[in-house]
Amino acid sequence: MPGFPISPTETTIYNPGVQYAIDLAFSDPRLDPQNAGFQILGVNVYRSYQDPNGPYEKVNATPVQVGYYRDEHKISLIQEDVSDNFIFKGDSPNKEWIFKTQKSIVLNNVVYQQFSEGQDIIVNIDGQDIKPLKADGAKKMVWLNTYKTYDPISHISSPPILPSTTGSFVICKYYGVTNFVQTNLNRRLYYKLATYGYDVIDKVNIETPLASAPVISLEAMSEAEPVWLEAMNRNNFILEQGGERVKLFLRKWAGTECPNNSPTHKSTINDCNVCFGTGYVGGYTGPYDILLASPDESKGLELTPEGLKAAFSFETWTGPSPLISQRDFIVRKNGDRFSIGAVNLTTVNGAPLQQRFQVALLGSRDIRYSVPLKASLVTPPNSTPAAEPTQAVIESRKKVWEDLF
Ligand SMILES: [Zn+2]
Numbered sequence: 087m088p089g090f091p092i093s094p095t096e097t098t099i100y101n102p103g104v105q106y107a108i109d110l111a112f113s114d115p116r117l118d119p120q121n122a123g124f125q126i127l128g129v130n131v132y133r134s135y136q137d138p139n140g141p142y143e144k145v146n147a148t149p150v151q152v153g154y155y156r157d158e159h160k161i162s163l164i165q166e167d168v169s170d171n172f173i174f175k176g177d178s179p180n181k182e183w184i185f186k187t188q189k190s191i192v193l194n195n196v197v198y199q200q201f202s203e204g205q206d207i208i209v210n211i212d213g214q215d216i217k218p219l220k221a222d223g224a225k226k227m228v229w230l231n232t233y234k235t236y237d238p239i240s241h242i243s244s245p246p247i248l249p250s251t252t253g254s255f256v257i258c259k260y261y262g263v264t265n266f267v268q269t270n271l272n273r274r275l276y277y278k279l280a281t282y283g284y285d286v287i288d289k290v291n292i293e294t295p296l297a298s299a300p301v302i303s304l305e306a307m308s309e310a311e312p313v314w315l316e317a318m319n320r321n322n323f324i325l326e327q328g329g330e331r332v333k334l335f336l337r338k339w340a341g342t343e344c345p346n347n348s349p350t351h352k353s354t355i356n357d358c359n360v361c362f363g364t365g366y367v368g369g370y371t372g373p374y375d376i377l378l379a380s381p382d383e384s385k386g387l388e389l390t391p392e393g394l395k396a397a398f399s400f401e402t403w404t405g406p407s408p409l410i411s412q413r414d415f416i417v418r419k420n421g422d423r424f425s426i427g428a429v430n431l432t433t434v435n436g437a438p439l440q441q442r443f444q445v446a447l448l449g450s451r452d453i454r455y456s457v458p459l460k461a462s463l464v465t466p467p468n469s470t471p472a473a474e475p476t477q478a479v480i481e482s483r484k485k486v487w488e489d490l491f
Contacts, residue, residue: 088120088298089285089292090292090293090294090295090298091115091120091121091124091126091281091282091283091292091293091294092115092118092120092121092281092294092298093115093129093278093279093280093281093294093298093299093300094112094113094114094115094118094129094153094279094281095113095115095118096112096113097110097111097112097113097279097300097302098110098111098112098409098436098438099111099277099302099303099304100304100406100437100438101304101311101315101437102156102405102406102407103315103318103319103322103405103406103407104158105159106158106159106267107156107157107158107159107267108156108157108158108267108275108277108304109154109155109156109157109406109407109408109409110131110154110155110156110157110277110279110302111153111154111408111409111438112129112153112154112279113153114153114339114340115129115281115283115340116339116340121281121283123285123286123287124281124283124284124285124286124292125283125284125286125343126281126282126283126339126340127149127151127282127283127284127291127340127341127342128148128149128150128151128281128282128340128341129149129150129151129155129279129280129281129282129340130144130146130149130150130279130280130282130293131144131145131146131150131155131157131277131278131279132144132145132277132278132279132280132296132299133145133157133267133275133276133277134275134276134277134278135274135275135276136274137274137276138276138301138303140296142276142278142296145157145265149282149340149341150340151338151339151340151341151366151371152336152337152338152339152371152408153336153339153409153411154336154407154408154409156407156408157265157267157277158265158267159263159265159266159267160263160264160265161192161261161262161263161264162261162262162264163259163260163261164187164188164189164258164259164260164261164262164264165257165258165259166187166188166257166258166259166260167255167256167257168185168186168187168209168228168256168257168258169249169253169254169255169256171185171186171187172184172185172249173185173186173227175249175251176232176248181232182229182230182232183229183230183232183248183249184227184228184229184230185227185228185230185256185258186226186227186228187226187227187228187258187260187262188226188262189226189262189263189264190223190224190226190262190263190266191206191207191221191222191223191226191228191260191261191262192206192223192260192261192262192263193206193221193223194206196223199223199224200222200223200224200225201220201221201222202220202221202223203219203220204217204218204219204220204221204228204229204231205217206221206260206261207221207228207258207259207260208258208259208260209228209230209256209257209258209259210256210257210258210259211247211248211249211254211255211256212249212250212254212255212256213255214247216230216231216247217231218230218231219231219232219233221260228258228260230246230248231246231247232246232248233246234246274305275303275304276301276302276303277301277302277303278296278299278300278301278302279294279299279302280293280294280295280296280299281293281294282294311437313434313435314434314435314437314439317434317439318405318406318439321405321439321440322405324379325377325378325379325404325405326377328379328380329377329378329379329380329404330377330378330379330380330418330419331375331376331377331419332375332376332377332378332416332417332418332419333372333373333374333375333376333416333417333459334372334373334374334375334376334408334410334414334415334416335370335371335372335373335374335414335415335416335417335454335457336370336371336372336374336408336410336411336414337364337369337370337411337413337414337415338364338366338368338369338370338371339366340366341366341367341368342366342367343365343366343367344358344360344361344364344365344366344367345360345367346358346360346361347361347365357453358453359453359456362453362454362456362457363453363454369457370414370415370457373417373459374408376404376405376408376416377404377405378402378403378404378416379402379403379404380402398446398447399424399444399445399446399447400444400445401442401443401444401445402442402443402445403440403441403442403443404440404441405439405440405441406431406437406438406439406440406441409431409438409441410426410429410441410443411426411429412426412427412428412429412443413425413426414426415448415454415457416445417459422447422448423447423448423452423454423455424445424446424447424448425445425446425448425454426443426444426445427443427444427445427446428443428444429441429442429443430442430443
């Protein structure tokens with residue numbers, strides 16, 4: 087038995103159909119008998135660009151306690167001291183003033199736009215705000231304006247504002263990419279999952295050494311992608327037309343053990359408001375906003391001696407993200423909560439496309455009604471616009487639509 091917890095054995099990696107995002111789904115590491123000596127605290131996600139041998143960098147802030155993680159672009163407003171980041175101070179062949187930023191710059195709402203006028207950026211030189219001349223978002227470079235500006239009303243031209251030669255305090259305000267996820271078709275993007283646990287004998291926290299964690303790669307998926315993307319688009323269309331927006335909660339299988347757990351047989355009390363019967367503090371992660379295919383309501387009505395009675399269970403489906411497991415639950419708009427039964431995953435060349443499952447109404451006294459709806463807002467944002475379809479996508483689209491109709 088290794089002296090460390092081992093990685094989740096079953097993993098799925100896919101593009102969830104939004105730009106600059108990768109979804110990872112993985113099995114519960116507690117199910118592996120080799121992890122029996124550890125109290126599993128979660129899973130850490132590591133990412134490497136270009137090279138499966140690394141270097142790998144950790145991308146999650148806290149250990150992931152469900153079998154799902156979305157690695158995606160995060161864009162934040164950044165204020166950065168760039169005083170010492172000039173690569174040219176008027177001493178380039180073209181007498182340019184250029185400094186570099188720490189993060190890729192978002193220009194015109196596009197993450198990897200190359201050149202843009204500097205309208206999305208404010209540079210502050212010794213307290214004075216100015217617009218830079220231009221910027222290269224991908225190369226993280228900003229050019230200061232070195233030209234005189236002419237005021238047509240006062241007929242006065244004023245010299246450009248530039249840092250003084252004796253040293254100025256220069257701040258750059260811009261929208262930057264604080265988590266970079268490259269998802270183009272010929273991507274070379276690699277992940278490793280490290281199970282993080284508490285060694286109950288040695289009484290230390292320890293995680294899978296990266297050298298012992300298998301490489302998870304997107305490369306295998308690229309070939310199937312155009313067809314899969316089109317099928318995804320079609321599913322999304324159906325869901326957006328007639329789907330029902332519900333909140334999804336994923337049941338934790340790791341984390342801080344509930345203090346109310348019985349120390350002798352590790353079972354939890356069923357009406358526990360700390361772990362909601364899961365054994366782990368908080369009980370669930372979410373809610374995630376998802377769309378459920380509308381249940382055929384007419385099928386769900388039963389004629390009883392008391393009249394028509396609403397069904398308590400129905401079959402439905404949703405897209406591939408997040409990956410759902412039995413015992414997760416959903417909340418409908420009217421407040422009803424439904425448990426999720428066995429999940430049937432439809433895949434295209436290994437990429438998950440659709441999850442089909444039965445839901446059953448929970449009795450009003452079920453502890454899951456106590457899970458707060460606003461626990462933590464970890465809804466995967468869907469703010470990035472859909473990518474322009476590539477020629478391959480357009481070609482596969484024709485084929486798929488003809489095949490289907
Ligand atoms: Zn508890």
